[in-house]
Amino acid sequence: xxxxxxxxxxxxxxxxxxxxxxxxxxxxxxxxxxxxxxxxxxxxxxxxxxxxxxxxxxxxxxxxxxxxxxxxxxxxxxxxxxxxxxxxxxxxxxxxxxxxxxxxxxxxxxxxxxxxxxxxxxxxxxxxxxxxxxxxxxxxxxxxxxxxxxxxxxxxxxxxxxxxxxxxxxxxxxxxxxxxxxxxxxxxxxxxxxxxxxxxxxxxxxxxxxxxxxxxxxxxxxxxxxxxxxxxxxxxxxxxxxxxxxxxxxxxxxxxx
Numbered sequence: 001x002x003x004x005x006x007x008x009x010x011x012x013x014x015x016x017x018x019x020x021x022x023x024x025x026x027x028x029x030x031x032x033x034x035x036x037x038x039x040x041x042x043x044x045x046x047x048x049x050x051x052x053x054x055x056x057x058x059x060x061x062x063x064x065x066x067x068x069x070x071x072x073x074x075x076x077x078x079x080x081x082x083x084x085x086x087x088x089x090x091x092x093x094x095x096x097x098x099x100x101x102x103x104x105x106x107x108x109x110x111x112x113x114x115x116x117x118x119x120x121x122x123x124x125x126x127x128x129x130x131x132x133x134x135x136x137x138x139x140x141x142x143x144x145x146x147x148x149x150x151x152x153x154x155x156x157x158x159x160x161x162x163x164x165x166x167x168x169x170x171x172x173x174x175x176x177x178x179x180x181x182x183x184x185x186x187x188x189x190x191x192x193x194x195x196x197x198x199x200x201x202x203x204x205x206x207x208x209x210x211x212x213x214x215x216x217x218x219x220x221x222x223x224x225x226x227x228x229x230x231x232x233x234x235x236x237x238x239x240x241x242x243x244x245x246x247x248x249x250x251x252x253x254x255x256x257x
Contacts, residue, residue: 003028003118006043015043037126041110041117044195053169064165064199066157073141074121074157078167078197080137084185091176091184100133103169103191110196111142115168119149121198131197138167140197153199161201168195 004022006015019025019039020032029035064076081097111122111129122129122142130141144150156162172192177185 003038003042012043016040019043033126037110037120037123038117041112041120044110044117053171064157064163066154071143072154074144074153074199075139075141076165077136078131078138078140078165081135083137091186093186093188095137095188096190097135098133099188099191100131100138100194103194104131104133107194109194110198111140112196112198113149113153114200115166115196115198121145121150121153129197138197142198157199162199164200165198166200167197169193 003024004015004019016036016039019042020035025035025039029038064074067073067075079095079100081095081099083094085093108123108125109129109131110117110120110124113119113121121144124131128143128145132139132141144154153162169191170193171188171190173188173190175187175189177187179185
């Protein structure tokens, strides 16, 4: 049976009440706190903006591993500062040191497997997900739940079946630059919103459609700036020609006199 989804024009409180009382939810998630977290994630997924970006990093970048303590923990890096990405479809990208600092103070971030709200691993507001911005990047530590999802992800990371990590975010400030040979570099200066982080099965190319639209806007801005510059330069040339022609006519008239 499918999990409940928010209905059109349904208010958040009404959906959460319906979700908490849903028979499938009660059967799948008997723990009330976990069930509420899933319901909240289902609501958040519906209201997530269209311009959300996702980035995926492989094991050499994120150091994904399981710490075998009394209760196993999953730890690694969501992202590392200053490290240039591969070609993301016409541009390369890096994240400036401290880009996550402000957003960590206000966002309630979820730890999800494969960005799936049904596969909840932790949450910052409950203390089961801890995020720290240090000199290297954004580090995470997850206390996975004692559920099928939690137990499976621990074993999958131990076996190195899962080696990637990803995060969903909105950019509030970035900088685009043209370099030599018409390559373009993007620096993410500040993360505006951070929605979720967590391990992913396929550490493939990230979803860069939003960034590509931003790149296209940057190129269009350059074209308009270039046109304006050319237009002003052409106007100055015409003005110089008129002034020169005026001087020639004036000299000719003096000579005739």
